[in-house]
Amino acid sequence: MSETLAQKLVARAASRSTVTPGEIVTCKVDLAMMHDSGGPRRVKPLLERLGAKVWDPSKVVVITDHYLPEYDDESRKILRIARDWVREAGIDNFYDAQGICHIVLPERGHLKPGMFAVGGDSHSPTGGAFAAYMFGIGATEMLGVLVTGEIWLKVPHTIAMDFDGAFARGVSAKDVMLFLIGRFGLDGGQYQAVEYRGAAIRNLPMQERMTLCNMTAELGGQTGLIASDDVTRDYLKADIERWDSDADAGTLAHHRFNAGELQPQVAAPHSPANTRPVGEFSGQQVELAYIGACTGAKLADLRMAASVLRGRKAKTRLIVAPPSLRDQQEAEREGTLQVLLDAGAELLANSCGMCAGYGQHQLGENTVAISTTARNFKGRMGAASAQVYLASPYTVAASAVAGHIADPRGMLQ
Amino acid sequence: MKAWVFGDNVDTDVIVPGRYMKFGIDEISRHCMESAAPEFARSVRKGDVVVAGRNFGAGSSREQAPEALKHLGVSALVAESFAGLFYRNAINLGLPARKRSASGRAMTLTSMRRPAAWPIGQPAKNCAASRSRSS
Numbered sequence: 001m002s003e004t005l006a007q008k009l010v011a012r013a014a015s016r017s018t019v020t021p022g023e024i025v026t027c028k029v030d031l032a033m034m035h036d037s038g039g040p041r042r043v044k045p046l047l048e049r050l051g052a053k054v055w056d057p058s059k060v061v062v063i064t065d066h067y068l069p070e071y072d073d074e075s076r077k078i079l080r081i082a083r084d085w086v087r088e089a090g091i092d093n094f095y096d097a098q099g100i101c102h103i104v105l106p107e108r109g110h111l112k113p114g115m116f117a118v119g120g121d122s123h124s125p126t127g128g129a130f131a132a133y134m135f136g137i138g139a140t141e142m143l144g145v146l147v148t149g150e151i152w153l154k155v156p157h158t159i160a161m162d163f164d165g166a167f168a169r170g171v172s173a174k175d176v177m178l179f180l181i182g183r184f185g186l187d188g189g190q191y192q193a194v195e196y197r198g199a200a201i202r203n204l205p206m207q208e209r210m211t212l213c214n215m216t217a218e219l220g221g222q223t224g225l226i227a228s229d230d231v232t233r234d235y236l237k238a239d240i241e242r243w244d245s246d247a248d249a250g251t252l253a254h255h256r257f258n259a260g261e262l263q264p265q266v267a268a269p270h271s272p273a274n275t276r277p278v279g280e281f282s283g284q285q286v287e288l289a290y291i292g293a294c295t296g297a298k299l300a301d302l303r304m305a306a307s308v309l310r311g312r313k314a315k316t317r318l319i320v321a322p323p324s325l326r327d328q329q330e331a332e333r334e335g336t337l338q339v340l341l342d343a344g345a346e347l348l349a350n351s352c353g354m355c356a357g358y359g360q361h362q363l364g365e366n367t368v369a370i371s372t373t374a375r376n377f378k379g380r381m382g383a384a385s386a387q388v389y390l391a392s393p394y395t396v397a398a399s400a401v402a403g404h405i406a407d408p409r410g411m412l413q
Numbered sequence: 414m415k416a417w418v419f420g421d422n423v424d425t426d427v428i429v430p431g432r433y434m435k436f437g438i439d440e441i442s443r444h445c446m447e448s449a450a451p452e453f454a455r456s457v458r459k460g461d462v463v464v465a466g467r468n469f470g471a472g473s474s475r476e477q478a479p480e481a482l483k484h485l486g487v488s489a490l491v492a493e494s495f496a497g498l499f500y501r502n503a504i505n506l507g508l509p510a511r512k513r514s515a516s517g518r519a520m521t522l523t524s525m526r527r528p529a530a531w532p533i534g535q536p537a538k539n540c541a542a543s544r545s546r547s548s
Contacts, residue, residue, distance in 0.1 A: 037434060037475075038474060038475060038476070042476065067435065072435075074435035074436065075435060078435060120474060121473075121474055122472060122473050122474040122498055124474075136474040136498055137474060137498070137501065138474050138475070138476035138498070138501065138502035138505060139476045140476060140502070140505040140506060141501060141502075141505055185422075185468075186422050186424075186468055186471045186496075187422075187467060187468040187471070187494060187496065191496075191497030191498075191500075217472075218472075220468065220471065220496060220497070222497055271422065273422070356431050357426070357430070357431035357432050358431050358432065358434055358435065362432060375424075375426070375472060377424040377425075377426040377427065377472060378424075378426065378427060378448045378449075379426055379427070379430045379431075379432075379448045380426040380430075380431055382432070384430075384447075384448040
């Protein structure tokens with residue numbers, strides 16, 4: 001019987017030969033990831049109430065990212081809990097101030113094709129870029145996983161997003177996702193598995209694939225998936241299993257697009273679904289450009305921004321927050337970071353920064369910003385009166401130079 | 414009892430804004446829904462219900478979203494649909510979340526059976542007892 005990638009991954013985790021979409025199964029969890037905000041701070045008191053221990057500390061990864069850098073008593077306390085708890089619980093896989101969890105996890109080799117994983121963060125579908133079934137859960141479900149090593153799942157249908165051809169220069173994974181969210185809505189994914197396919201997807205580098213799967217959260221899918229291939233192998237620098245959907249496997253919907261027709265996209269305040277082509281916003285003034293977060297400032301994203309900013313100066317305030325220390329170091333080594341600094345960029349720590357609105361850097365009242373982040377919900381990045389437009393690193397860089405929203409395609413170098 | 418009515422795609426940043434997430438649930442709850450309905454947190458009373466359109470709870474995995482609603486006394490959520498992650502969180506915390514019937518009419522509250530609250534750590538026999546009492 002033909003099966004989708006999602007069915008195959010769930011069947012393996014449920015120790016079943018095959019599973020049917022809609023049935024409820026119990027899966028064994030290969031990896032559980034937590035960060036400082038939804039992780040130890042929330043699960044430690046619950047574990048203590050139960051008198052329970054972590055089922056397998058070697059399968060738990062804790063990464064601090066939301067409250068870094070510490071800036072007040074509350075944030076210091078939250079990070080202290082994380083640092084103390086990993087020691088008490090015997091968790092060796094602890095990455096402190098190394099970057100955002102969704103980037104650090106695969107960067108340090110914790111994901112591989114075929115795995116079944118959960119994360120205490122809604123952007124956990126990022127792991128699906130490695131043909132792993134990974135999705136976000138809340139703290140109480142995480143407690144269940146930590147104690148039992150298992151979680152229930154309603155076997156998802158698959159919605160296939162198929163991109164033929166090749167994306168034009170100046171068009172990136174962020175544009176793909178803003179387009180899909182605008183087209184299908186914040187619940188277009190129907191809490192099913194969204195699989196990205198086609199020649200244009202196969203040609204995307206790993207970090208761009210991660211952006212697709214990450215923003216499946218904004219599309220309302222449970223996870224985003226991409227088959228494993230040579231690109232996956234080269235990123236992981238390891239022999240990998242090949243996981244893919246069977247060609248004739250049934251899907252809930254199969255949408256085909258010509259990749260070459262996609263233009264740079266911009267989402268207007270206050271929803272990633274308020275998306276239209278960049279040209280419809282030209283001239284909209286912005287005072288702050290933010291290149292940050294797990295979907296917007298990885299090495300691949302910094303290179304996109306640099307291709308626009310080289311030899312130019314930003315007219316707006318320009319803030320850059322690389323989501324991993326390793327990506328920042330590589331950007332520094334190859335000169336990409338210097339291009340951004342020369343354009344006037346201020347550098348923030350390797351953490352969630354302004355995207356989550358948890359830390360010390362937040363948008364002030366009535367600020368109009370353009371940002372490479374994933375969400376522009378009202379009040380998310382700071383004041384509820386702030387207006388946030390979402391766009392790709394190319395478009396955010398071009399807009400920083402112009403002082404208003406601008407099409408990057410005429411500015412690429 | 415009062416029904417608080419919201420539209421489509423009420424997101425978790427509206428339900429509990431990120432800048433308050435570093436605090437405990439008392440303080441977080443004080444800001445629940447503040448950018449959509451500034452009076453909600455101080456006016457909502459025990460037993461009130463929240464009625465919404467499509468995709469209630471879009472966005473974050475933060476469990477404080479359903480937790481704050483429950484903490485403020487909201488007895489149930491009725492929506493056309495819920496974001497999957499929020500829906501699982503609400504059920505896990507014992508906050509009844511009910512989808513509207515296919516006809517588009519909200520289910521009447523009397524037809525909603527409150528699910529058994531199973532406090533974490535409570536022995537299994539008590540869970541069974543509380544389940545039978547509620548049915």
